[in-house]
């Protein structure tokens with residue numbers, strides 16, 4: 001029995017000594033010391049009589065600042081006891097990001113409200129003719145609504161993650177808010193895949209109509225005819241304003257998807273250090289060595305910022321596609337738009353369609 005106790009105590013002391021060694025040094029860049037193996041100050045008799053080369057204060061400050069020590073287990077992230085960048089991320093997310101994001105969203109609603117008051121609903125000036133032309137086929141409409149409905153759910157559940165805690169608990173109660181946020185988070189993680197698919201399909205469906213050309217320059221110089229009645233600058237299938245929206249959706253959507261995937265698979269997808277290396281060719285000085293946790297933190301920050309900008313853009317898009325312009329919604333609703341609407345907003349496209357129809361009908365006419 002006594003021998004058993006002695007054996008157990010011996011084992012325990014070996015483990016304790018190993019733990020002591022594991023926690024009493026860190027490999028670090030301390031000011032003025034270069035990269036050193038920093039030994040904690042110790043008192044009394046310790047194996048080897050080490051007395052350390054830095055004070056306890058320096059040692060623990062280094063740990064508090066996020067220094068990474070060495071560990072023998074496979075998960076090297078465990079070598080970092082305190083990751084202080086998390087504080088900065090949190091301060092940024094709760095502070096400037098939430099504040100500016102909030103102002104951006106409220107600001108865009110105010111600007112659209114003012115635009116509506118000043119300009120009113122943009123009417124089909126020649127009046128509705130009752131004759132229609134197909135604007136988007138069923139597949140294009142499916143792609144539009146796949147992207148749009150998934151984006152709207154992602155936006156609402158994402159906004160809840162950022163702002164919900166300030167507003168909802170006092171309205172619906174804490175436990176309802178907790179359930180809502182939990183299901184919202186599941187929805188956000190899964191519906192993201194539908195959005196990614198929507199963005200890919202949208203790109204391939206419409207990219208050929210969204211290559212900029214000189215017609216777009218003239219459209220922009222005429223303000224797109226948005227600010228005064230009776231002005232209808234020529235446009236093909238998509239005008240310059242729509243092309244800008246298209247590319248913002250594609251580039252912003254790809255960016256949201258990339259950073260979102262990095263958040264869904266943390267520590268597996270790392271893209272920021274590599275991106276910073278490329279950007280630094282332009283003379284900037286972004287960090288090019290990032291720990292896996294820093295990569296994830298950059299992804300979270302970027303995802304939030306781009307999402308807020310995208311939501312502001314899409315609010316404007318939804319306004320002009322529904323309340324702001326008579327006849328526009330039909331394009332993504334039934335797919336058929338009034339020919340007068342089409343002539344006022346996309347006259348070159350109508351001409352193209354009519355020429356194609358005539359060419360297609362020509363052989364028949366020849367036989368009449």
Ligand code: HEM
Nearest residue numbers: 147148151152242245246249314318321322328329331332
């Ligand atoms: C309730 C929500 C939405 C409405 C009412 C709406 C309405 C419309 C309409 C009417 C068009 C066709 C315009 C035309 O025929 O010239 C359109 C096109 C388009 N929509 Fe939406 N949309 C909505 C949400 C979204 C969302 C969330 C996205 C992307 C995240 C999106 C991306 C696009 C793109 C890229 C186009 C083609 C370019 C353009 O017309 O601006 N839409 N949408």
